[in-house]
Amino acid sequence: xxxxxxxxxxxxxDDSLILGQRLCEWCGHAPTIEVDLxxxxxxxxxxxxxxxxxxxxxxxxxxxxxxxxxxxxxxxxDFRNCLLVEQPNGDFARTMARQFLFSSYQxxxxxxxxxxxxxxxxxxxxKAVKEVRYHADLAADWVVRLGDGTAESRxxxxxGLDDCWRFLDxxxxxxxxxxxxxxxxxxxxxxxxxxxxxxxxxxxxRQATLSMPGLPWQVTGGRTGRHSEHxxxxxxxMQVLPxxxxxxxx
Amino acid sequence: xxxxxxxxxxxxxxAPAAVEDPALLAAFEARVANDEFIEPKDWMPxxxxxxxxxQISQHAHSExxxxxxxxxxxxxxxxxxxxxILLAKIQDEGGHGLYLYCAAETLGTSREQMxxxxxxxxxxxxTIFNYPTLNWADIGAIGWLVDGAAIMNQVPxxxxxxxxxxxxxxxxxxxxxxHQRQGYDLLLEMMKGTPEQRAMVQDAMNRWWWPSLMMFxxxxxxxxxxxxxxxxxxxxxxxxxxxxxxxxxxxxxxxxLGITVPDPDLQWNEERGHYxxxxxxxxxxxxxxxxxxxxxxxxxxxxxxxxxxxxxxxxAAAAWEARQAARRAAAA
Amino acid sequence: MSKDWPLWEVFVRARGGLEHRHxxxxxxxxxxxxxxxxxxxxxxxxxxVSLWVVRSADIVASDPDQAGELFEPAASKVYRHPTxxxxxDAVKHM
Ligand SMILES: [Fe+2]
Ligand SMILES: [Fe+2]
Numbered sequence: 001x002x003x004x005x006x007x008x009x010x011x012x013x014d015d016s017l018i019l020g021q022r023l024c025e026w027c028g029h030a031p032t033i034e035v036d037l038x039x040x041x042x043x044x045x046x047x048x049x050x051x052x053x054x055x056x057x058x059x060x061x062x063x064x065x066x067x068x069x070x071x072x073x074x075x076x077x078d079f080r081n082c083l084l085v086e087q088p089n090g091d092f093a094r095t096m097a098r099q100f101l102f103s104s105y106q107x108x109x110x111x112x113x114x115x116x117x118x119x120x121x122x123x124x125x126x127k128a129v130k131e132v133r134y135h136a137d138l139a140a141d142w143v144v145r146l147g148d149g150t151a152e153s154r155x156x157x158x159x160g161l162d163d164c165w166r167f168l169d170x171x172x173x174x175x176x177x178x179x180x181x182x183x184x185x186x187x188x189x190x191x192x193x194x195x196x197x198x199x200x201x202x203x204x205x206r207q208a209t210l211s212m213p214g215l216p217w218q219v220t221g222g223r224t225g226r227h228s229e230h231x232x233x234x235x236x237x238m239q240v241l242p243x244x245x246x247x248x249x250x
Numbered sequence: 251x252x253x254x255x256x257x258x259x260x261x262x263x264x265a266p267a268a269v270e271d272p273a274l275l276a277a278f279e280a281r282v283a284n285d286e287f288i289e290p291k292d293w294m295p296x297x298x299x300x301x302x303x304x305q306i307s308q309h310a311h312s313e314x315x316x317x318x319x320x321x322x323x324x325x326x327x328x329x330x331x332x333x334x335i336l337l338a339k340i341q342d343e344g345g346h347g348l349y350l351y352c353a354a355e356t357l358g359t360s361r362e363q364m365x366x367x368x369x370x371x372x373x374x375x376x377t378i379f380n381y382p383t384l385n386w387a388d389i390g391a392i393g394w395l396v397d398g399a400a401i402m403n404q405v406p407x408x409x410x411x412x413x414x415x416x417x418x419x420x421x422x423x424x425x426x427x428x429h430q431r432q433g434y435d436l437l438l439e440m441m442k443g444t445p446e447q448r449a450m451v452q453d454a455m456n457r458w459w460w461p462s463l464m465m466f467x468x469x470x471x472x473x474x475x476x477x478x479x480x481x482x483x484x485x486x487x488x489x490x491x492x493x494x495x496x497x498x499x500x501x502x503x504x505x506x507l508g509i510t511v512p513d514p515d516l517q518w519n520e521e522r523g524h525y526x527x528x529x530x531x532x533x534x535x536x537x538x539x540x541x542x543x544x545x546x547x548x549x550x551x552x553x554x555x556x557x558x559x560x561x562x563x564x565x566a567a568a569a570w571e572a573r574q575a576a577r578r579a580a581a582a
Numbered sequence: 583m584s585k586d587w588p589l590w591e592v593f594v595r596a597r598g599g600l601e602h603r604h605x606x607x608x609x610x611x612x613x614x615x616x617x618x619x620x621x622x623x624x625x626x627x628x629x630x631v632s633l634w635v636v637r638s639a640d641i642v643a644s645d646p647d648q649a650g651e652l653f654e655p656a657a658s659k660v661y662r663h664p665t666x667x668x669x670x671d672a673v674k675h676m
Contacts (some may be wrong), residue, residue: 017330024324024333027340028317029552031560032587033348034608034619036317040341041622044334051330068329092563138618145611148573149566156562241328241386249443250328250386250436291646345623352607355589361609362586421606425627567611568587574612 001184004177005118006060007080008187010070011178011223012121013053014081016128017071018231019102020046021238025089035092038138042099045131052124072242076225076232083222084167086231090160093146093153097160100139104200105171107136108193117185140204147208158210169218178223270295282482287413290356298482299357301475302412304373305484306354307364311375313347315368315549319383320392328386335432336389342425349421353414369554371541378461380543387440387447387454393433395455395462395500401426402496403466406486434503441508448508455504456512463527464535466493497525589638590616592623594630602634610635 023043030036054067065073084102089095110132113125146153172190174182181187202212221227241250274293281288288294317340324340327333351361367373378396383389404426407419437454440447467489470476479485487495497516504511515528538546587609593602605624610616616635624630644652660666669676 021325024337027324027337028314028321028344029556031556031563032609033314033344033351034610034623035560035563036344037341037348037626038618038622040337040344041626044337044341047330047334047337051334054330068331071330072328092560141614141618145567145570145615146563149570150562152562153566153569237325240326245328245444245446247444248328248447249439250332289646291643293646341626345626348608348623349606352589355607360586418606564585564587564611567615568585571612 001180002060004181005186006057008178008181009053009057009060009121010080011082013050013057013067013070014079015085015102015106016046016053017050018079018081018234019085019099020044020050021234022085022087022089023095026095031092039095042135042138045128045135049124049128049131052127056120056124068242072239076227076235078225079227079231079235080223080225081227081231082167082173083170083219083228084164086222086228086234087163087167088230090163091156092142093156094160094163096139096142096146097157097164099135100143100204101161101164101168101171101201103132103136103139104197104204105193107132108197108200109188109190112188112193116187121186136200140207143204143210144208147205147210154210157208161205161210162213165213166216166219167222168215170220170222173220173223175223279481282411285409285483286411287416288411289413297478298484301479301482302415302484303354303357303359305479306350306357306412306415306418307359307367308374308376310347310350310354310364311368311373312379313343313350315375315379315553316396317343317347318549318552319379319381319545320389322383323386323389326386327389332436339393339429339432342429345425346418346422349418350415353412353418356414365557369550369557371550374539376465377535377538377543378465379549380538380541380546381457381461382545384457385450385454387437387450388458390433390436390440390451391454391458393429393431394437394503395433395458396465397426397429397433398500399462399465399496401430402492402499409483409486411483434507437507451507452509455509459512460530460534461538463493463497463530464538466490466496468532468535469530494524497527501525587611590620590635591638591641592620593634593636594620594624595632596630598631602632605629607638608635 020043023039023046026036026039027043028036030039050071051067054070058065058067058070082102084098087098089098107129110125110129113121114129116122116125143157146157148154172194174190178187178190182189198212205212219228242248275295278288278294278298288298320336320340320343324333324336327336351364354364355361364373368375383392401423404419404423408416408423410416410419437451440451467473470488470490473489476485476488480488501511501516513528515526517526519526537543541550588611589607590610590613591607592605594605595602605620608616608619608623610619613635617633620633620635625633
């Protein structure tokens with residue numbers, strides 16, 4: 001059970017870490033200063049969540065690895081984040097499309113994890129769920145404004161969303177281990193969350209005068225370490241210092 | 251970050267002095283001399299408005315451009331804690347830019363005009379941000395030296411004569427208080443690490459020391475606007491006074507870190523009660539002011555790209571709201 | 583004509599029981615995003631528990647040139663202040 005829990009915590013922590021890292025790329029480059037501050041706030045929340053989930057993962061593993069060791073000294077195939085969060089930022093519409101889908105998912109997930117049978121998970125979720133409710137609302141606001149803004153922004157939002165639809169199954173993917181944790185009341189049953197998330201997504205898309213297309217062929221594998229080409233590049237950048245300087249102190 | 255008197259031509263010497271009503275002018279000077287605050291709708295001489303707009307907008311530009319050199323290492327921060335600290339720190343600088351643009355706007359220039367002036371190369375920003383960040387210790391050096399110098403400049407401005415500027419500076423100074431500490435803390439930690447890390451810290455010091463001293467602006471004898479700015483309380487201490495204060499405060503901190511200040515002429519002067527220090531390369535300073543700093547082009551390119559690529563976002567949100575407003579009006 | 587998003591004034595209530603106080607301004611395209619920008623700018627250090635935003639253009643301000651007629655007449659009404667009244671020491675707490 002400990003290894004299952006460890007794997008599950010990696011999934012939770014890696015999602016937040018990788019998306020936080022992506023959002024860091026926006027810092028100093030957003031459409032306005034106000035939007036820059038908003039994106040930084042999202043990233044700070046996500047990095048905080050990653051620190052908590054990965055810290056707990058290290059404790060559960062009890063092999064002497066802390067959150068930093070897990071974040072900076074694993075290779076791409078050992079990461080358990082979903083494919084969606086590792087996708088490049090693209091333009092602001094694509095970033096907001098990705099944020100909207102991920103935060104809507106994460107909100108439903110954390111909401112459920114607030115009553116996890118694992119006290120530590122419940123505690124982290126209770127803190128994070130408030131952050132993520134804001135992320136989901138903020139991203140929804142932008143989906144609506146860009147989707148129903150100008151012809152250009154609408155085109156970009158449609159394209160941004162189109163980039164994401166192929167990763168939905170991956171987002172909700174569960175293996176037997178996670179199902180066992182869900183049966184024990186520790187993890188959330190993602191299959192049960194999916195209609196909820198879908199309903200919310202459709203509601204916001206309607207407000208944005210957009211519609212949800214039929215899903216294309218689904219790409220999966222993030223939860224088992226089979227990632228897109230983007231992750232190892234992201235990690236090469238993120239991990240360069242600790243990897244290049246063993247024994248250093250930061 | 252603060253910037254001081256970079257753009258001489260726009261100052262009092264070149265621009266023709268507007269003919270101001272002597273009675274109003276005298277009343278204004280008396281209020282300022284009396285340490286009263288001037289507020290946006292109060293009468294003020296054109297030269298005051300112009301000088302302040304230039305100074306506050308330069309200050310705002312510096313905050314925003316200053317996000318770039320540190321942002322360069324954000325995605326490579328070596329621990330989760332350092333990543334969060336650095337992001338929060340850079341975010342603060344963005345906030346400072348925002349407060350300052352808002353303060354400058356109360357003088358009648360829009361944010362867009364100010365940003366366009368920056369992008370057209372007509373407005374200046376602090377020379378320090380035209381230097382590259384080459385290793386992780388640069389992030390510590392920026393916090394310690396650059397923010398340290400900025401704080402020294404900014405603290406007196408909390409009592410500057412223009413109300414919105416003073417209030418923005420109060421907020422800025424409150425937020426700045428962790429910036430210098432996190433930088434010094436970062437360097438302390440690296441000095442406890444490997445020999446390579448200690449070499450990185452020294453290397454960062456070697457590259458950032460002189461540009462930091464230049465941040466206080468040209469020497470007083472070559473700073474023609476100083477007297478008027480000090481009379482108007484737009485500036486409260488001279489460039490050289492602040493620079494000396496900075497050197498005096500920083501040298502012992504360098505010793506505590508265990509690194510060398512890259513100045514063979516640096517020496518404690520018992521008689522003056524201050525450190526004497528070597529000559530600053532003012533040719534380099536003026537070259538960087540002219541926009542010839544090592545990465546000036548990259549900085550401006552990045553700012554222009556962010557602004558230009560954000561245009562469709564700003565337009566889309568405005569268009570959406572215009573439609574909502576029309577709908578609300580029709581329903582009313 | 584500026585293409586900037588309009589300017590909004592931000593008021594923050596620091597704690598329950600206190601009034602909203604002016605904190606600064608933000609640019610935002612609409613009221614909803616103005617609140618979000620205000621939150622992301624002015625409450626990052628637990629500065630507030632409630633926010634107001636109002637379009638800067640909607641604020642009606644008094645004219646500084648009329649400050650004399652508006653505010654100086656109050657200066658002579660010293661009898662509005664409790665310290666104006668000299669009571670015998672025997673009268674405590676009034
Ligand atoms: Fe700053
Ligand atoms: Fe700072």
